[in-house]
Amino acid sequence: MKSGDDADAASTYPKTPLFQAQNAARYDRQDQIKRYEELTGSRLIVMIDQIFDYSVTLIEELVMGGDPEQPMHLLLSSPGGDGEVAVRLVRAMQARCSRLTIVVPDMAKSAGTIMCLGADELLMGPASDLGPVDPQFPVNGRLVGARDIEQAVASAEARVAASPDAFPLYAGLLADVNMLMVEQARSAKARSYDLIREALACARRSPEECDSLAEALRGPLVDDAVYHGASFGPERAKELGLPVRDAELDGEAWRLLWLLWTRYFQVGAWPAGPNGIYEGRFASQFLPRPASGD
Structure with a gap:
């Protein structure tokens, strides 16, 4: 049974059968998010999109009311975007949790990689991929x-x-x-190294750790990167000192994350399709985009 304000809202504004049918896939995804949160004790939010100014408001919507004593997990997939915005996003998430884990089921390139540098932990599978920091x-x-x-x-x-x-x-x-x-x-390319350092500082690292790690990453992610789509997998990330945890592929948590990811993949979220999605247990934004060239 519902109680309190939820019960009052449900009785005053009931969901019609057609509305429920139109949003069934969304409710299914949010149910998966709830199950993952109950299993891990964390707050799970999802961002599958390019990274630009509007992302800040949409992420703020997801982290609103976050408990600073609770871990937060972000399921992230992004082809990249604005590195300055990436730092703002990870800063906003770190302010709302005790520990930030970024889950990369597929890829988090360029500005997506910058976001990952600001996490306390990266959860990656064998096919997960980061990439050179090349502003887009x-x-x-x-x-x-x-x-x-x-x-x-x-x-x-x-x-x-x-x-x-x-x-x-x-x-x-x-x-x-x-x-x-x-x-x-x-100008943006010249700022890449500074953005790496700023992102690293968003996590719980000492200034000395930030400097050392930024210098280790400078070559692979900036100076020596000749191709934007170059692969930067979990083993390479671990070698350079990033806090990567290998996903337990047969574990319940990864199974729930992968089930959730396939639902986003099916509805055409990046990188498989043209749609951006920002979702959590209590908020959901679906951003259809025009076809290339429109």
């Missing part, structure tokens, strides 16, 4: 790394200098890139 920008409906923007412009300039007749071709190929975007890409 929306270009023609998709995300493009700062490194790729800079290299594309430099390559076009060199080829046009060698063959001026090729200018119309490269002007057309780079029609969606302007000099302001190029300068923003260069």
